[in-house]
Amino acid sequence: MEVQTASRVEVMGIDAGGTMTDTFFVRADGRFVVGKAQSNPVEESLAIFNSSEDAPAHWARGVDDVYPELATCVYSGTAMLNRVLSRKGLRVGLICNKGFEQIHSMGCALQSYLGYALEDRIHLNTHRYDEPLVPVSRTRGVTERTDVQGKAVIPLRVEEVRQVTRELVEAGSEAIVICLLQSHKNESSEQQARDVVLDELAKLKS
Numbered sequence: 001m002e003v004q005t006a007s008r009v010e011v012m013g014i015d016a017g018g019t020m021t022d023t024f025f026v027r028a029d030g031r032f033v034v035g036k037a038q039s040n041p042v043e044e045s046l047a048i049f050n051s052s053e054d055a056p057a058h059w060a061r062g063v064d065d066v067y068p069e070l071a072t073c074v075y076s077g078t079a080m081l082n083r084v085l086s087r088k089g090l091r092v093g094l095i096c097n098k099g100f101e102q103i104h105s106m107g108c109a110l111q112s113y114l115g116y117a118l119e120d121r122i123h124l125n126t127h128r129y130d131e132p133l134v135p136v137s138r139t140r141g142v143t144e145r146t147d148v149q150g151k152a153v154i155p156l157r158v159e160e161v162r163q164v165t166r167e168l169v170e171a172g173s174e175a176i177v178i179c180l181l182q183s184h185k186n187e188s189s190e191q192q193a194r195d196v197v198l199d200e201l202a203k204l205k206s
Contacts, residue, residue, distance in 0.1 A: 007031070009056070009066040014048055016077035021047040025055050025066060033058045044077075087133065093173030094134040095164055095193060097181050098141035104132055138171050140164035142193070150185030161193050165200040176201075 013024035021039045026032040035055025040047045049063075056066045094104075112127035113120065120126040142161050145154040168176055176197055183190045 008069045009061075010069065010071040012052070012066075012070050012073040014051075014073070014075045014077070016044055016048065016075070018078060021051045023048065023051040023055050090174040091138065091172055092134050093138040093168030093171065093176045094140070095161065095168070095176060095178045095180075095197070096139065096141055097145070098143050098160075100181070101139045101141045102136055104134065104139075134177070138168060138173050140167055144180055144189050144193075146180070146182040146186050146189055148182060148185065150182060152186065152189060156189045156192050158192070158196055161196040162200045165197050166204065169201070169204055 007027040007029040009025045010028050011024075011026035013026070015022045015024075017039060018041075019039055021037050021044075023035045023037075024032055025035075033055050035051040035053065035057070037047045037050035037054060052063050056062060096103075112129050116126065142164055143154060143157040144152075146152050165176065178190050178193045178197065180190050180193065
């Protein structure tokens with residue numbers, strides 16, 4: 001067993017696959033170690049933690065030693081991708097901007113005619129669209145607008161978020177996704193919506 005404590009562990013990389021979950025720890029001097037654990041599709045975080053414990057043990061260190069040193073963490077999971085492709089998992093509800101409730105049902109253009117001959121590609125009525133991952137029946141829009149520069153033009157209507165949260169739960173949603181326009185420039189509206197959703201869910205459970 002190699003004992004290495006002089007160089008800080010700065011990077012943690014996680015690859016959650018369908019069979020095994022690998023966790024990489026990379027030190028500042030470039031050396032790295034890999035930990036492995038069997039993937040758990042029911043509780044993925046357990047496999048990540050187990051593989052995280054396995055990796056630094058090769059340096060006679062524990063996760064409590066290396067986690068505080070980390071500068072960044074990278075996650076890549078084929079298990080997550082497999083869930084999407086196989087359409088398995090929780091029944092998801094979606095909160096988006098009002099007016100955009102059906103935009104995701106259009107599907108990806110290339111996927112709708114992949115493998116078709118040219119004469120079929122140019123006619124929309126021959127294209128085939130998969131059922132959306134989140135059906136329109138579990139999609140709700142709320143009033144909010146953030147412009148392309150990240151400036152909030154129309155503040156989030158909190159009461160609408162509370163209302164649609166209740167509606168999504170009644171529609172059978174087991175998880176709720178919040179996706180608002182321009183959140184990559186200004187995430188405050190999404191974060192506010194998240195807090196409201198969590199608060200409303202807590203009230204529904206009580």
